[in-house]
Amino acid sequence: MGIFGDIGGFIMTPLYYVISVILVGFHTLLSTFMDPDGGATWVLSIVGLTLVIRTALIPLFVKQIKSSRNMQLIQPKVKELQKKYGHDREKLAAETMKLYKDTGTNPFASCLPILLQMPIFLALFRLLDQAAKNQKAHGVLTVDLAKKFGEAKLFGSIPIKDTFLKADGNTGVMVLAAILVVGMTATTFLTQRQLMSKNMPADALSGPYAQQQKLLLYVLPVVFAVGGVAFPIGVLFYWTTSNLWTMGQQFxxxxxxPAPGTPAEQAKKDRDAAKAARRGGPAVVEVAPEPEPERRPNTRLQPKKQSREQRKKSGGRPTDTPKSEGDQQ
Incomplete structure (x- = not known):
């Protein structure tokens, strides 16, 4: 276990410093007008930590959205490969991976934000847990701050270090933890549901990618619900805030x-048309230009030729009746 402990410490130490710098920074700022020892000050510091981390992960989220969109758009091609190479699993896997590579698609990109947040989540968990149990300092979190962090209480009676399972009969802890666990679970489900119902075309709702999304739709909320009852109140605030950010960002x-061919795209078109109508102008609709009528060359009108008898009757003057060049031929 010694070598694994050394490896874990090597990985976690930089995270302890990053998290503690942000956490202590927010705590110092909020302490100028809030109680430094109050649970609300530490909880808001955790919320600030969450917002900073999620802001830093925006480029990864954009990459996730692009990859998810590519996965949706290439589903018809994936189905063609399945029909063509369904009898040869190795060939099908090779051609599918080639398609992913050619289109710049990563089928596991939707899990990247969660996977990258897990070490941060674990570091915050250990930071709070060890501060509460041993007043242990990590990073720039001093022993004095660690002690205050571990003893902080919300509403004067709810320690942010307690969990639903270890509430020691504290009803306030159990109620608040249950609310946060339900919120964390609900936001996870709604975020995934929003993606499937609004931003996936009809032909992408079947196949491997759709199965992956359906699995995440039901598995992730269960994981959070089961694990959430063992998380401290402070950590639950972190994860619930992170889920709210994800849901709002995705919305x-x-x-x-929106992705092409999805209900979200049609809804956007309807909003754009309604907005144009409210402004007093017609909705912008592309109409093919009408072909111009064929123009015929102008013909020069000339007087008709007269016979000798007609000229005698008119006194040698031509009549005013004109004729076209076609009549002359």
Whole structure:
């Protein structure tokens, strides 16, 4: 276990410093007008930590959205490969991976934000747990701050280090933990449901990618619900805030930049048409230009030729009746 402990310490130590710098920074700022020892100050510091981390992960989230969109758009090609190479699993796997590579698609990109947050989540868990049990300092979190962090209470009676399973009969802890676990589970489910119902075309709702999304739809909330009852109140605030950020961020992207052929795209078109109508102008609709009528060359009108008898009757003057060049021929 010694070598594994050394490896774990090597990985976690940089995270302890990053998390403690942000956490202590927010705590110092909030302490200028809030109680430094209060649970609300530490909880808001955790919320601030969450927002900083999620802001830093925005480029990864954008990559995730692009990869998810590519996965949706290439589903017809994946189905063609399945029909063509369904009898040869190795060939099918090779051609599918080649398709992913050619289109710049990563089928596991939707899990990347969660996977990258897990070490941060674990570091915060250990930071709070060890501060509460041993007043142990990590990073820039001093022993004095660690002690205050571990003893902080919300509403004067709910320690942020306690969990639902270890509430020691504290009803406030159990109620608040249950609310946060339900919120964490619900936001996870709604975020995944929003993606499948609004931003996936009909032909992408079947096949391997759809099965992966359906699996995440039901598995992730169960994992969070089961694990959440063992998380401290402070850690539950981190994860619930992170889920709310994810849901809002995804809503914004789907609303303003939906995938082609999805209900979200049709909804955006309807909003754009309604907005144009409210402004007093017609909705912008592309109409093919009408072909111009064929123009015939102008013909020069000339007087008709007269016979000798007609000229005698008219006194040698031509009549005013004109004729076209076609009549002359």
């Amino acid at each position: 914004y992207v789907i609303r303003n930049n």
